[in-house]
Amino acid sequence: AQSVTQLDSQVPVFEEAPVELRCNYSSSVSVYLFWYVQYPNQGLQLLLKYLSGSTLVKGINGFEAEFNKSQTSFHLRKPSVHISDTAEYFCAVPANDYKLSFGAGTTVTVRA
Amino acid sequence: GAGVSQSPRYKVAKRGQDVALRCDPISGHVSLFWYQQALGQGPEFLTYFQNEAQLDKSGLPSDRFFAERPEGSVSTLKIQRTQQEDSAVYLCASSLAYANTEAFFGQGTRLTVV
16 A cells, blocks of 8 residues: 655744655555645645646645655645744545545644 | 534543544535544544445444444544543545545544543
C-alpha cells in the first residue's frame, strides 16, 4: 500500500520567514498527492493536490508544493508565513481508490 | 449546509457507555468516510460508504464500532461499551465522486472516555 512520511514533526518559524515542510511518498506507480491543513480544534482543509500535469502545484493561502518523481517527494513551501499559518499540516496519498493514507503531521508554529 | 457537519463537537463518555456520532455530508456527495485521529497522529481510515452501501469497514478497530448510512445521506458512527483507548477525534469526510480526488472534512467530534 502507498504511504507517506513526513520528515519533520515540529517546525518553528518566525513571521514573514519562509517555511518548507517535507513529505516523501512510497510508490512505484503514478500517484495523487495531497496536503491538508488542520487549524486548532478544526477539521482538515485541503491546501493543494497533485493529480497530474505540472509538477509545481499552487494552493490556497500562498502555499505551493513540488512533485519530484525522482526523489519521491512532495514538499510544501510558503515564501512568507503569517501568524495565522500556525497549524498542523498533513501530507496524504490514496491507499486505494477511495481511502487516504496520512502522514503523522507537522506542527508549524509561527512566532512574531 | 455548505460543508460537512458533525455533531456533537465534543463528547465526554464514561467508560462502558455507548455513544453515537453524527455526520451530515455535503448534499449530493456519493462517498462518505470516517477517520479516527488519535492525539498527535494523522487520521486513520475507519470505514467507507458509497451511497447507503458500506463498502469497506476494514479500519474499524473492533466489533464495538458500527457505522451506518441508511438513506445514503446522514451517517452515524456508534461505539458500544466505550474504552479509554477510544478517546480520539472522529472525522467524517464526503466527496462527490467515487474516487478520492477531493474529500471535504467536517470539524470532527472529540470523544473523551473517562
